[in-house]
Amino acid sequence: MVSLICTLRDHRDDINCCAFSASLLATCSSDKTVRVYFTRDFSEAAFSPLTGHGYGVHCCCFSPCGQYLASCSTDATTVVWSMDTGEIVTVFEHPGRSPVRVCVFSPDASLVSGASDGTLALWDFNSKTLRRTGAANEASVVACSFTPCGQMFATGSTYGDIRLWDVGMNQLHAVKNAHDLGVTCCHFDPRSQSGGLASQFRLASCGQDSQVKIWIVSWHAAAGVKMHLLHTLIGQSAPVLSCAFSSDGQLLVSGSVDKTITVYDAHQGVLLYTLKQHDRYVTACAFSPASSLIATGSMDKTVNVWRVEDGCSGHGDEGKSLPAETSDVTAEGRKLPGHSRLLVCDWSEEDVSAWLCAEGLEALAEPFKANNIDGGELIALTKETLATEMKIESVGLRNKVMRKIEELKTSLVCSGIPxxxxxxxxxxxxxxxxxxxxxxxxxxxxxxxxxxxxxxxxxxxxxxxxxxxxxxxxxxxxxxxxxxxxx
The missing domain is CATH 3.30.40.10 (Zinc/RING finger domain, C3HC4 (zinc finger))
Structure with a gap:
């Protein structure tokens, strides 16, 4: 069976992507932030949220070692963060400054980013340089996944095509109209079958045609690359926005505009469960590589974490629906103090002091009051102002203040304001x-x-x-x- 164990409510806008490492869960949102949680108890990391992007964050992914997290945004950048400190390691600016829709690490820690203008960029993470560029077509590249061996990757676009590439950015194969009206996501089975001169992979894809498809991708030294359709899954009634294999390749999960999550037997193409917990479109889903957990994100601004119990691959409960009442733990987002019902720019100096105390920053109440910081001044603060004019010497404290201000601004503007x-x-x-x-x-x-x-x-x-x-x-x-x- 599948049970809901946790609901995370910290984001203030649509969830766009979820990603697991062995010990962390990362989520990103249109609220311009990336949040990081420990999977042992789903407490948020001290350095979270990550606030380096200027616009909504479309995608996030962990490096193979789990020490780094990449995120990409409408601001045309892919940012790589340290998971030890939360600091920015490097910023890759996409060629042509087009909004970046997807990013993915290869098994050897190269990084591919795909953009709204149909271009691809392959980055060498170790040297922080651009290795190669390519172009799929004029449609937005919105999906990308590497084979487990790292020698090929697949891309999907809003034109509906799936294309296979080698790491030299040479196109190996293309399936036109793989999904009518557009591909939304694709994901290779983490396991591969290799036999000397031949390899075989499974690729899942989903799209605006309300279907999930499982493909067999074959490579042979003499015959090259071939791709054929294995299963077409129709367990959802509206466009399917995300799909992912489990780490052992046994299960496949997908999220849809119909607000449901489906779990399939990936080998037989049989629907096992339909999960109904989100209130709006389910935009993201991911399996943990180290445990039996699924994370799903939605336009309802929440991330649900599910546990897959032993025996879930059996067909005895085929198509069983799990209602909202299956939740047994809810991790509520922090509530803002009463004065936050006002617009921040209307806060008095006393409101700012109350906010500082509520956020555990009591030590700053006096210097803020001495400098007559009201709501308007608060949202205009910069790290430089804190250091030079307000004489706050601690770098860590300055960073914390700025994160809290960014979180405050995002929280308030997304609460009932058109x-x-x-x-x-x-x-x-x-x-x-x-x-x-x-x-x-x-x-x-x-x-x-x-x-x-x-x-x-x-x-x-x-x-x-x-x-x-x-x-x-x-x-x-x-x-x-x-x-x-x-x-």
Whole structure:
């Protein structure tokens, strides 16, 4: 059977990906953060959340040794983090500055990133250099997985094709229209069958056609690469957004827009369980490589952790549904203090002091009060201000303050405030909204700063802005004013 053992509620926006190492669970979200938990008790690591990205984080993955975590974002970067300290080890900027949709480590610790413009980049992690680039097509590359031997990898795109590549970025094989309307995820069975001059792998894929497919990928020294369909799984009634094999290749899990998670016998292609716990689309799923755990993430902003009990591969309970009541432990996210019902920018100095105490930063209450830090000043603080003007000497304390501020800003703006009132850059309620050439509205000061420092690219599309002219959005400004008055 499969039982829900834990629900993590720390993210403040859609969950986009989950990934396990032997001892850690990483989750990433549209709230621009990556969170890291210990799988022994699902407590959050001291350095979590990781807040180096400027936009939503689409994907995260652990290195084979588990010492590093990579994450990629709309900000066109793939960031590699140390799992000892939470510090950034390196930042890979995707060629062409296109939003990066997927990243994956190879077994030898190379790193592939795929972007919205259809390009691929192969990075050498040890030397921190770009080894090769390639292009699938003009569609977004949204899925990628390495074979266990590391000699090939598969990609899937929004055009619906699956392509196989070698590590020299040479295309070996392509299946057009593998999924009608687009591929959403693909994953190789962690086990491989090799026999001298021949190898055989299983690849799972899912897509907008509401199907999960299991393919056999064969390689032979003389015949090259071939790919044929083994199973088509139709256990879900809406687009399937994520799929993953268990570490032993016995099970396959998938998550769907119909809010369900399905668990299949991966060899027979038989539906074993349908899990119904999430309230919105299930966007991510992953098996632990070291234990019988599954993590699933959703647009309901939660991550559920499930335990697969012994005997789950039997067919006696085929297709059994597990209701929401199967949960026995819930790891609640931290609650914000009462004054947080106000917008941060409306906080008084006393509200800031109360927040510091609630976050275990009582020692900073006096210096913050002495410097007249109210809500507006709080969200504008930088590490440099803390060090030079407020004389906070501890690097660790400064980092902690900045993480708490970022978490606070994300938490508050995602709690009942209409998303269209938030600046896409700062994720704060706009005071002077303007329309840029890409058609999106931004806080004037934020977009002007962006244009001056980002080579005139769009913060939302990463494409060049045809003009830097900004048009006041008076209708939006009035709507925000009416909303503020009603609060």
């Amino acid at each position: 998303d269209e009132f938030l600046c896409p850059i700062t994720r704060e309620v706009m005071k002077d909204p303007v329309i840029a050439a890409d058609g999106y509205s931004y806080e004037r000061e934020a977009i002007e700063s962006w244009i001056n420092s980002k080579n005139r690219s769009s913060p939302m599309t990463n494409l060049p802005l045809q003009t830097t002219a900004l048009t006041p959005n008076r209708t939006l400004k009035m709507a925000i004013g009416r909303w503020r008055s009603s609060q």
